[in-house]
Amino acid sequence: MDDVDRSLLHRVADGDQRAFEELYARHGQPLLAYALGLLADRGRAEEALQDTFLALWRSAASFEARSTVRTWLFGICRRQALGRIPGHRPAPLPVEAAAELPTGEPGPEAVALARADARAVATALAGLAPAQREVLDLAFGAGLAHAEIAEVLDIPVGTVKSRLFHARAVLARALPVDSTMVRVSGRETGR
Amino acid sequence: MTHPEELLAAFVAGTLPADRAGQVARHLADCPGCAEEATAWRRVAGAVGERAAAVPVPPAGLLDAVLSRLPDRRRTSRASVGSGGGRVVVPRYSGVLGGAAPVRAVRILTHQRRLIDRRIWPVAGAVLGIGAGFAAWVPPGSSGSVLAVVMPLVAALGLATACGNGADPAVELVAASPTGVRAVLLARLTLVLGAILAAASVASLGLAWLGAGAPFGLFAAWLGPMALLSAVSFALSVLWRPAVGIGVAMTLWALRMLSDAGSVDGVTSHLVEFVWRTSGPMLLVAALLVAGTVAVVPYLPTAPVRAYGR
Numbered sequence: 001m002d003d004v005d006r007s008l009l010h011r012v013a014d015g016d017q018r019a020f021e022e023l024y025a026r027h028g029q030p031l032l033a034y035a036l037g038l039l040a041d042r043g044r045a046e047e048a049l050q051d052t053f054l055a056l057w058r059s060a061a062s063f064e065a066r067s068t069v070r071t072w073l074f075g076i077c078r079r080q081a082l083g084r085i086p087g088h089r090p091a092p093l094p095v096e097a098a099a100e101l102p103t104g105e106p107g108p109e110a111v112a113l114a115r116a117d118a119r120a121v122a123t124a125l126a127g128l129a130p131a132q133r134e135v136l137d138l139a140f141g142a143g144l145a146h147a148e149i150a151e152v153l154d155i156p157v158g159t160v161k162s163r164l165f166h167a168r169a170v171l172a173r174a175l176p177v178d179s180t181m182v183r184v185s186g187r188e189t190g191r
Numbered sequence: 192m193t194h195p196e197e198l199l200a201a202f203v204a205g206t207l208p209a210d211r212a213g214q215v216a217r218h219l220a221d222c223p224g225c226a227e228e229a230t231a232w233r234r235v236a237g238a239v240g241e242r243a244a245a246v247p248v249p250p251a252g253l254l255d256a257v258l259s260r261l262p263d264r265r266r267t268s269r270a271s272v273g274s275g276g277g278r279v280v281v282p283r284y285s286g287v288l289g290g291a292a293p294v295r296a297v298r299i300l301t302h303q304r305r306l307i308d309r310r311i312w313p314v315a316g317a318v319l320g321i322g323a324g325f326a327a328w329v330p331p332g333s334s335g336s337v338l339a340v341v342m343p344l345v346a347a348l349g350l351a352t353a354c355g356n357g358a359d360p361a362v363e364l365v366a367a368s369p370t371g372v373r374a375v376l377l378a379r380l381t382l383v384l385g386a387i388l389a390a391a392s393v394a395s396l397g398l399a400w401l402g403a404g405a406p407f408g409l410f411a412a413w414l415g416p417m418a419l420l421s422a423v424s425f426a427l428s429v430l431w432r433p434a435v436g437i438g439v440a441m442t443l444w445a446l447r448m449l450s451d452a453g454s455v456d457g458v459t460s461h462l463v464e465f466v467w468r469t470s471g472p473m474l475l476v477a478a479l480l481v482a483g484t485v486a487v488v489p490y491l492p493t494a495p496v497r498a499y500g501r
C-alpha cells in the first residue's frame with residue numbers, strides 16, 4: 001500500500017497531476033472524515049482537506065521516507081485542522097486517567113461496552129469531545145497502526161495505548177444506563 | 192501468552208502483524224475475559240468505523256478547487272541518488288530569457304555584463320585613453336605604431352580577466368544556470384572584445400580626424416595584432432588559466448617591443464613583424480583559435496567545467 005503511495009508521491013514531486021489526483025482518490029475521504037471529527041464543521045473540514053493537498057503538492061519533493069505517506073498526510077491534515085480551531089487548541093487530555101491495568105478480567109467499562117447495543121455506542125461516541133475521539137478515529141476510522149498514530153500525534157506509542165483506553169472508558173461512561181445489562185457504577189466496581 | 196489487553200485494540204482494528212494477530216486470536220479462544228475486552232473494542236471500532244464511513248467522499252468540486260489552486264511549479268531538475276527514494280534536489284536558477292533567439296541573446300548579454308568584473312571597464316578605458324592620447328601626441332605617421340602596441344594588449348588582458356577560468360566570483364551561480372557554457376563564454380567574449388573594439392575604433396577615427404594618419408592605415412595597425420593576441424590570451428585563459436593567457440600575451444607583446452627597439456635577431460624580428468600585422472592568415476588563425484576554444488570548452492573534464500557548468 002505504501003509502495004504505491006510512495007511511487008505516486010514521487011510522480012507528484014515531478015509535477016504529475018494525475019498521480020496527485022490518484023493520491024486524492026486514495027486518501028481524500030479518510031482525511032476528510034478525520035478533519036470532520038476534529039472540527040465538527042463540514043466547511044472547515046473541506047478547507048483543511050484542500051490545504052492538506054495543496055501542502056502535499058508543494059512539499060512532495062521534501063517528503064522524507066521516515067514515515068508512510070499516509071501518516072505524513074494525516075499529520076499535515078491534523079495541523080491544517082487544528083489551525084482552523086479559532087482561539088483554542090483542544091484541551092490537553094488528562095494523562096493516564098483511566099488506563100486499566102491488564103488483569104485478565106474485563107473492567108466494568110469493557111463489560112458495559114461489550115453488552116451495549118450499537119446505536120447507544122454511536123450516540124455516546126457523538127457526545128465525545130473531539131480531542132478524545134481523535135485517537136479512536138485514527139485507530140478505527142482511518143485504520144492507522146499504533147506506531148503511525150504515535151507519529152501523527154507526536155506522542156509515544158505507550159501514550160497512544162493509554163489514550164485509547166481512556167477514550168474507551170469515557171465512551172463507556174457516556175452510555176445511557178438503560179442500554180446496558182449491567183450497571184456501570186464507576187471505577188469502584190469490584191475488580 | 193499473558194493477557195494481551197494492550198494488543199486488543201490493534202487486533203480489532205486489524206493493524207497487528209499477522210503473527211501477533213494469530214497469537215491473540217488463539218488466546219481469545221481460551222480466555223473469556225480477554226474475549227469480552229475484545230468485544231468491547233469491537234463495539235467501539237464498529238461505532239467509529241460507521242461514523243467515518245458515513246462521511247461521504249469529498250464532493251467532485253473540491254478536487255477541482257484544489258487543482259485550480261495548485262501553483263505552477265517551476266520546473267526544477269532533480270537528481271535521484273540511489274533508488275531508496277532519497278532525493279537530492281539540485282536547484283537550477285533561471286531567469287525568463289524570452290523565446291526569440293535575438294531576445295535571448297540580448298538577455299544573456301545583459302546578464303553576463305553584470306557578472307563580469309566591473310574593474311575591467313575603467314582600467315581598459317584608462318589605458319585606451321592614455322594610449323590614444325599618446326598616439327595623438329607623437330608625430331604623424333607614428334600613431335599607428337602606438338595603437339598597435341596599446342590596443343592588442345588591452346584586449347588580451349581584458350579577455351583573460353573576463354573569460355578566464357577560475358577567476359569568476361559568480362562561478363557557482365553560472366554553473367547552476369541552464370545557460371550553456373558556450374553561450375556564457377561567447378557572451379563575455381562579445382561584450383569585452385566588442386567594447387574594446389568599439390573604443391579602439393572611436394580612437395582611430397578620432398586620430399584620423401585629427402590628421403594623425405589615414406583611417407584605414409590606423410585600423411590596420413592594431414586590428415590584426417589585437418585579433419591574434421586576444422585569441423591567444425582567450426584560448427589559454429579559458430583552457431588553462433588567466434595567468435597563462437596573460438603571460439603568453441605579454442611575452443608576444445614584449446617581443447614586439449624588443450623587435451621595435453632592435454634588440455632581437457633578424458629572424459625573430461621578421462617573425463614578430465609578420466605576426467604583428469593585419470593579414471588574412473593571422474585573422475584566420477585568430478578566428479580558428481577562438482572557435483576551437485569555444486567548441487571544446489564543454490568537453491573539458493576539469494576546471495572550465497567547474498567554472499561554468501555544462
